[in-house]
Amino acid sequence: MTGVEWRFRAVVVAHAVSAYGTYLNLIALSLFSYEVTGTALGVGVVMAVRLLSGVTAGLAAGALTARFTRRTVMVVTDLAQTLAMVVLALQASDTPLWVLLGAVVVLGAGNTFFNVALRSAVPVMVGQDGRARANGVLVTARSVATVLGFASAAPVIALGGFGVAFAVNAASFAVSAGAVLVLRPRTDDEPCDEPCDEPCDVSGEERADAGSSPARGKRPRLRVAGLAGALLGMIALRGLDALASASHNVALPLAAHAAEPSDPAVFMTRFWSAWAVGTLLAHQVLKRRSHGASWGERAFAVGTCAMSFCFVAAFTGLPAPALMAAAVAAGFADGWTEIVYTSRLQAAPDRQRSRLFGLSATAEQSGFALGTMAAAAALEALPALAVVGAFHGAAVCGALALLLFTAGRGGTGRPGPADGDAHSSAADNRPSAADIHPSTGDNHPSTGENRRSADDNHPSTGQNHPSTGQNHRSADDNHPSTGDNRPPTDENHSPAGEEKGEHAHGTSTGASQLPGS
Numbered sequence: 001m002t003g004v005e006w007r008f009r010a011v012v013v014a015h016a017v018s019a020y021g022t023y024l025n026l027i028a029l030s031l032f033s034y035e036v037t038g039t040a041l042g043v044g045v046v047m048a049v050r051l052l053s054g055v056t057a058g059l060a061a062g063a064l065t066a067r068f069t070r071r072t073v074m075v076v077t078d079l080a081q082t083l084a085m086v087v088l089a090l091q092a093s094d095t096p097l098w099v100l101l102g103a104v105v106v107l108g109a110g111n112t113f114f115n116v117a118l119r120s121a122v123p124v125m126v127g128q129d130g131r132a133r134a135n136g137v138l139v140t141a142r143s144v145a146t147v148l149g150f151a152s153a154a155p156v157i158a159l160g161g162f163g164v165a166f167a168v169n170a171a172s173f174a175v176s177a178g179a180v181l182v183l184r185p186r187t188d189d190e191p192c193d194e195p196c197d198e199p200c201d202v203s204g205e206e207r208a209d210a211g212s213s214p215a216r217g218k219r220p221r222l223r224v225a226g227l228a229g230a231l232l233g234m235i236a237l238r239g240l241d242a243l244a245s246a247s248h249n250v251a252l253p254l255a256a257h258a259a260e261p262s263d264p265a266v267f268m269t270r271f272w273s274a275w276a277v278g279t280l281l282a283h284q285v286l287k288r289r290s291h292g293a294s295w296g297e298r299a300f301a302v303g304t305c306a307m308s309f310c311f312v313a314a315f316t317g318l319p320a321p322a323l324m325a326a327a328v329a330a331g332f333a334d335g336w337t338e339i340v341y342t343s344r345l346q347a348a349p350d351r352q353r354s355r356l357f358g359l360s361a362t363a364e365q366s367g368f369a370l371g372t373m374a375a376a377a378a379l380e381a382l383p384a385l386a387v388v389g390a391f392h393g394a395a396v397c398g399a400l401a402l403l404l405f406t407a408g409r410g411g412t413g414r415p416g417p418a419d420g421d422a423h424s425s426a427a428d429n430r431p432s433a434a435d436i437h438p439s440t441g442d443n444h445p446s447t448g449e450n451r452r453s454a455d456d457n458h459p460s461t462g463q464n465h466p467s468t469g470q471n472h473r474s475a476d477d478n479h480p481s482t483g484d485n486r487p488p489t490d491e492n493h494s495p496a497g498e499e500k501g502e503h504a505h506g507t508s509t510g511a512s513q514l515p516g517s
Contacts, residue, residue, distance in 0.1 A: 007183050008125045008134060014179030015118065016141035018078065021172025022111065023149025025085070028157055028165035029104070032092070035162075036100050044373075049101055051369040053108030058365065061116040061358030066351070070117040070124075070187035071180060077110040077117075078177035084110075085170035092163035112361045120353035121187035123346045132343045136283030139338045143279040143331070151269050189350040230297050231345070231356065233402045238341060239363030240398040241304055246371025247391035248311045251384040255315055271314070274324045278331020279338075286339050297406045300340045301399040307333035308392035308399075315385045 033046040065073055084106040091099060119138075126134045156165050252271065256264035310330035314323060345356045371391060378387045 005126055005130075007185050008122075009137065010183055011118075011125075011179060011185055012137050012141050014176045015138070016145045018172045018176035019142050019145035020149045021169035023146050024153045024156060024165060025107075025149075025169040027150065027153035028162055028169075029107075031157070032088075032095075032162045033100065036095055036097060046100060046104055047372075048369065050104040050108040051365050051372075053105040054112040054365040055362050055369070057109035057112035058116070058358045058360070058362030061113055061361065062355035064113060065117055065120065065354040065358075070121045070354075071185065073117040074114050074180050074187070075177050077113045078173045078180070080106050081110040082170050082173040082177065085166045085173065089163045089166035089170060092161065092166060112358075112365070116354060116357040116361055117187070119342055120346070120350075120357045121185075122342075123353070124187055124189055124350065125185050128347070131346045132339060133287045135339045135342045135346075136287050136335075138342075139335050140280050140283045143276040143335065147269070147272050147276045150272055154265060230402075230406060231348070233405055234297055234300055234341060234344060235356070235360050235363050237301065237304060237395070237398045237402050238360055239367035240395045241307075241337070242364040242367035243371035243374075244308060244311075244392040244395035246368045247375040247388045248314070250372060250375040251315065251379060251388050254379065254384050270324065271327050274327035275331035275334070278328040278333070279335030280331075281328070282332045282335030282339065285332075286336065296340075296344060297402055300337055300344065301402040301406075303333050303337035303340060304399040305396050307337060308395045312385070312389050312392050315388050 030043060030047070033043045034040070037043060037046065084103040087099065088095065088103050122134050122138075123131045153165070156168060252268065253264065256267040256271075260267045307330055310326050310333055314326045314330065318326060345360065346353060348356055375387055375391060378390075
């Protein structure tokens with residue numbers, strides 16, 4: 001496709017407005033929680049409740065999007081978050097603790113439900129060929145919203161107080177819900193109108209994989225709970241990445257105070273602005289190199305390693321220009337991994353995508369919550385560089401483990417046949433006739449005929465049948481094993497035999513036409 005559909009772009013703009021309100025509210029809600037509870041422990045409890053609600057929502061997201069359309073989930077969750085922020089805005093001067101906790105539960109669960117629905121709906125909105133570019137647009141919009149939200153939080157709170165900040169966030173959710181209602185983007189695959197032997201949302205590649213045994217000498221794919229081992233490895237690495245990211249998010253304010261004690265906010269704004277530039281560059285590079293095909297597990301693992309190294313470098317006391325370069329490189333690697341990871345999960349069938357993204361949301365938020373608590377505790381006794389280095393070192397170890405796993409499979413690092421990104425012939429995975437039926441070419445005097453394999457494409461079908469007086473040609477003339485069991489008298493095929501072989505076996509019977517992703 002030459003460009004992302006305009007309707008999707010409009011949804012992305014509305015989502016960026018919502019993301020701006022969310023990141024502004026992260027600052028406002030943290031400060032407001034301290035005002036309501038009066039203790040740092042209270043702030044931690046409020047944040048933990050929000051994260052826990054998001055983790056729980058991730059587990060239920062797949063079932064919810066299976067019961068309702070993704071568009072319905074997006075609209076309802078945005079409206080619920082709008083209502084929660086309106087309540088906080090109206091009671092900002094005197095908010096009971098139970099109201100605050102109820103609001104953060106709605107915010108945590110609503111954000112997870114919305115993101116799972118949106119990310120799993122992208123292939124339906126723009127098509128499988130356009131998902132990598134669409135994810136790049138989403139990542140870019142979110143990055144800009146992150147910087148603007150963080151940068152504007154302080155002046156908004158200073159000018160209007162917490163009530164205005166919450167009202168801005170409520171309005172941003174309302175804009176997102178209104179855009180989805182008005183634009184009505186297609187978010188779910190249509191059900192099959194005609195009966196079929198396989199599920200409607202299973203691609204040709206998956207049917208080929210399900211219907212054929214692994215090629216001789218190749219290792220069968222590991223699957224757990226119906227999910228490929230490589231996908232589970234990517235999700236686990238994503239959780240480790242979130243844990244590592246929590247460490248630099250907690251440690252960065254300390255580095256800002258150490259670098260610029262008079263104005264740490266300026267340091268933070270410069271750093272995250274440079275990071276956002278890097279994510280934009282990642283989108284520009286990937287959309288020119290991927291040509292519509294998603295990258296695979298190895299690209300994700302390499303990007304995770306690069307991101308970890310760049311974030312660790314940012315805490316080594318670099319001079320300002322080098323620090324900004326490290327932030328740009330970290331943003332590039334961050335954007336790269338986000339686009340590659342999301343595109344890879346979106347290659348799954350429609351019914352499986354929501355479950356994958358729900359599981360991913362659970363892993364990411366669990367990792368971030370654990371990382372936030374562990375990093376905060378570690379920073380009490382260790383310097384920022386040691387803490388960030390240790391946490392990102394764990395992410396690098398996970399990335400190396402994923403690389404070893406993919407290398408052990410003998411894969412290419414790009415999505416395999418289950419992803420819609422590669423074309424393969426069923427003949428590539430077809431075992432030779434000699435391997436399965438070594439004796440099929442033997443004559444059976446008791447029957448007066450040569451016994452043939454039940455497989456219509458079996459190479460041994462080209463042997464002579466005395467009872468019929470006809471020569472049956474193999475369905476696959478290029479099969480390397482056909483010459484091993486063929487008697488010398490079969491060198492010449494009669495026209496009648498050739499015609500019968502073509503109609504009986506069909507040379508393309510076992511082949512799958514695999515759509516490119």
